[in-house]
Amino acid sequence: MSLVAASIAVHAADEVSAAHERARGAAAGGASLIERRIDGLAEEAEPIPASLRLVRESPKPCIVTCRPVEEGGEYRGNDQSRISLVEALPASPHPP
Numbered sequence: 001m002s003l004v005a006a007s008i009a010v011h012a013a014d015e016v017s018a019a020h021e022r023a024r025g026a027a028a029g030g031a032s033l034i035e036r037r038i039d040g041l042a043e044e045a046e047p048i049p050a051s052l053r054l055v056r057e058s059p060k061p062c063i064v065t066c067r068p069v070e071e072g073g074e075y076r077g078n079d080q081s082r083i084s085l086v087e088a089l090p091a092s093p094h095p096p
Contacts, residue, residue, distance in 0.1 A: 005063075006031035011040030011074075013050035020057055027059040034062040039074035042066045042085050055089050064089055 006026030010019045023034045036054045067073025
């Protein structure tokens with residue numbers, strides 16, 4: 001069985017609602033999983049509230065990625081901050 005993942009980048013907290021719309025559209029179109037790319041969002045002063053909202057309100061199970069520039073992403077901060085952000089997020093509330 002093949003599963004489809006939809007990758008949705010979120011660059012700022014004010015993009016969360018639009019990202020949810022894109023995720024709902026992807027789910028309606030057959031996506032089984034949503035990838036939340038928070039490389040840009042992670043550089044905001046308070047990224048956790050918006051990141052939590054992305055996970056908690058996801059229409060499908062989701063994964064959160066935050067890739068630094070040297071790994072092909074957009075995050076320019078330090079690794080400890082990046083890792084701390086991702087570790088602060090709960091597991092996706094959807095069953096597999």
